[in-house]
Amino acid sequence: MRDDRASGDVLVGLMSGTSADGISAAAVRFDASGEKPSATLLAYHEQPYVSAQRERLLRAIDGVSLASLAGASLSALSRLDFELGAWLADAALAVIGNAGLVPREVRAIASHGHTIWHEAPLATWQIGQSAVIAEKTGIDVISDFRVRDVAAGGQGAPLVAIADRLLFGADGAWRALQNIGGIGNVSVVPPRGVDAPVVAFDTGPGVAIIDGVVRTLVPGLAYDVDGTLAKRGTAIERVVAESLAEPYFASPPPKSTGRELFNRAYIARFVARCREAHAAATNEDIVATAVAFTARSIADAYRRFITAPVADVVISGGGARNPALVGALTAALAPLPVRMFDTVFFDGDAKEAVAFAFLGRLFLERRAGNVHGATGARGPRVLGKLTPA
Ligand SMILES: Nc1ncnc2c1ncn2[C@@H]1O[C@H](COP(=O)(O)OP(=O)(O)O)[C@@H](O)[C@H]1O
Ligand SMILES: [Mg+2]
Incomplete structure (x- = not known):
């Protein structure tokens, strides 16, 4: 019998997508590694943004794109970074509870954060402060997945490609x-x-x-x-x-x-x-x-x-x-033929959060997370940064 606590391969994936509808959180157990991994969705939690939260995220983007600090002052942006970290931590704790787990049974949280600027291959910027997530959950956090691919000349996207191929x-x-x-x-x-x-x-x-x-x-x-x-x-x-x-x-x-x-x-x-x-x-x-x-x-x-x-x-x-x-x-x-992901695998709304959990696992194994032929990066790169619990 495997003991997930000992093997420690439950990860939580967190995603806040461009539609700014809310945070998607998935608790995922990974079995086997290498070329034939498998992922089991233990629990999925959607934490919708209330309209004031959504408005702040969207205004941050508009403010940045207008290069107008009237729309999004630096103070508003950095506060949003920290507050979003807290919202992400709440979503992680909720999905961990839904999976019937406690935080020490989770090996790491893999957090995409929310993109406020994406101009590849020049720059990409996700907010949702990982230090806050680590502080509130007591779990190691892996974040900032896109920047390394962009630094290597890639688009930093789509990063789900490796999960799509392997899972x-x-x-x-x-x-x-x-x-x-x-x-x-x-x-x-x-x-x-x-x-x-x-x-x-x-x-x-x-x-x-x-x-x-x-x-x-x-x-x-x-x-x-x-x-x-x-x-x-x-x-x-x-x-x-x-x-x-x-x-x-x-x-x-x-x-x-x-x-x-x-x-x-x-x-x-x-x-x-x-x-x-x-x-x-x-x-x-x-x-x-x-x-x-x-x-x-x-x-x-x-x-x-x-x-x-x-x-x-x-x-x-x-x-x-x-x-x-x-x-x-x-x-x-x-x-x-067009088929629904739900009918083939599991709740399709959870897919991106599962893919980021998978990227977190690849980081822990120091394996490349980008499909560099697809992103245009100069080569395979380990994606993510660690904030220890
Ligand atoms: N019942 C529904 N009817 C129509 N559109 C829906 C419904 N449920 C979700 N959506 C669409 O899905 C969007 C959220 O999709 P999501 O995959 O979370 O995007 P993102 O990853 O960018 O956050 C909503 O903004 C809405 O457009
Ligand atoms: Mg969403």
Whole structure:
């Protein structure tokens, strides 16, 4: 019998994604290492941000991108860094409790933090002070995963590629794993056990534009729950086509993006373009346009940049909870089958947090966490920094 306390391979992964909906925390047990690891999700906890928390995170990004210290003063940013550390610690303690564990049974917390600036390969910046997490939990914290890949000339993203390859590949077939968070990213992974290059890149917006449009048009609504608005509207084709001309989509991988491009100014312009193109456009039409644009941008990326014989597309992240988006994406990718991550593995909302727990484990083994062929870094690198308990 193995004793997890002795083998110490339970890690907690913490993720605060670009959509700023909340913190995802996963308690994961890892068995075996090397080329055939396996991960068991022990518990998953979502800690939603209240609107004031979300607003502070989004304002930090807007403030930085406007280079205006009026929007986000240095004092506000550094306080947010510490407060977010405390929120992350709370989420970690909650998921540890949900798993029926106590902190000393957890080997480490792997915390992604929240990206407030991503401009690879020049810079990337995640906040959520690891010292606070270590102090509040009494557990070793591994954080700051992206910076080393960027320092080595890479995009620092997508970092889920290694988990996608080693944990979520298919037997005997190529698979595309598409996560749809605020930003969308894909990993195209070879059949399990086959050593072939992984292609992984950010496809563009995930739910960032859809959420942004909804928040602009219907104040108080955080997102289009169950795709209700989009399903009642009709996409404005001209705006979809114009939006797909954004140069990011045509630029070849390695590439990554974030809220620096698909920000609130972009969303305001998108809404304005819808109204110019179609004076009688309803809110529902504008949301439907954002959905069609997002789905088509993903399918276009597959046509442009994926040459491997992909047998299925497995989708995860909050965007997979939006039936209007899933429907549009399924139509745009046909005849490729689109499957829900939940039906193949476990709760797809937990996937990114599990991937960061896996990166934490790789750090503990001093193994590379980046797939450098995908990120564009000069070579394999151990990712993360340790803050001892
Ligand atoms: N029931 C639902 N209907 C429509 N959209 C949903 C639903 N549940 C979640 N979402 C979408 O998922 C988003 C959160 O996705 P998530 O994967 O957490 O993104 P991130 O990793 O960027 O935080 C929400 O902002 C919303 O757009
Ligand atoms: Mg999230």
